[in-house]
Amino acid sequence: MPQHLELVQSLRDAGHRLTPQRESVLAVIADSDGHLTAEEILARVRQRYPYLNKSAVYRSLDLLTELSLVNQTDLGHGRVEYELHRHPHHHHLICRHCKGVQQIDQAVMNSLHKKLEKDFGFHADLDHFAIFGTCHKCRARAAKSAKRHTH
Amino acid sequence: MPQHLELVQSLRDAGHRLTPQRESVLAVIADSDGHLTAEEILARVRQRYPYLNKSAVYRSLDLLTELSLVNQTDLGHGRVEYELHRHPHHHHLICRHCKGVQQIDQAVMNSLHKKLEKDFGFHADLDHFAIFGTCHKCRARAAKSAKRHTH
DNA sequence: GACCTTATTGCAACCAGTTGCAACAAACAT
């Protein structure tokens, strides 16, 4: 059974109607690995289903996100990016200087998750964070340049 | 010396021009404690400086953010919120159910920060995160309701 | 103070994403 049909089932189990619009959005996301913008999703769906409206895409994506089938994140590229919510979750480290995006495992958040649970009774949704900062390459470069200036 | 004049100085030290637009945006933010939207900032500045344009507000806010004088965060209220970047930093826990916003100290992120540094050589900018999830009140309510349904 | 350079502003057009509402169709009952 193709993966997107399982996902379709969880849509219906949650009491939502299965429309061709929703199914094709879900199929496109399930077929792709990596991040897609809403515009890319719209373009891909229209290859098979040409009359899809952009509102339906955004509304489908919001619903799929509510059901935790999809995640949506601003990775600093000027538009939100969408991705199938596979397990285990992952996060991204994004360098402000070289714009590099690195993927890291969910596990780095485990202790933060426990701490929030223990200290505040707060159950955090820590999936697919975008963490901005400076990568090791750019730090090395900056350190070297600072050293040169003190000579 | 009023606080915003110190901040103005750091603007100039970084090689930027001091315009009345920038100064009044900074003064409004420094005067307020808590989060402000761009619209609120524009309205407050116009009480003293009536001809300010919204582009200048957004551009000033972006510059102040680059200089780490201000932080900007999407707390799920439909528009970005801005705040003076006071020390020590803080973060917010936001409940998806009751929409409650709780402030927590920077310290909860210390171990994550060290881990990212150690494991990936990544220097993360961990200030003013918005962490979504379920607060302890809403968890208690959900647990009680689940219990009732199994009876 | 007058002059020059160039960063900054105001403006209007634009972009990604949202919303209100009438038309439509999925799901279910008969």
Add this chain to the structure above:
DNA sequence: ATGTTTGTTGCAACTGGTTGCAATAAGGTC
């Protein structure tokens, strides 16, 4: 199959925020 209900869609208008560009003014030099 047909009808009824109501969740979903398409559309056009709208919102918050961004951008290109000509006009302006901050800050430096003489």
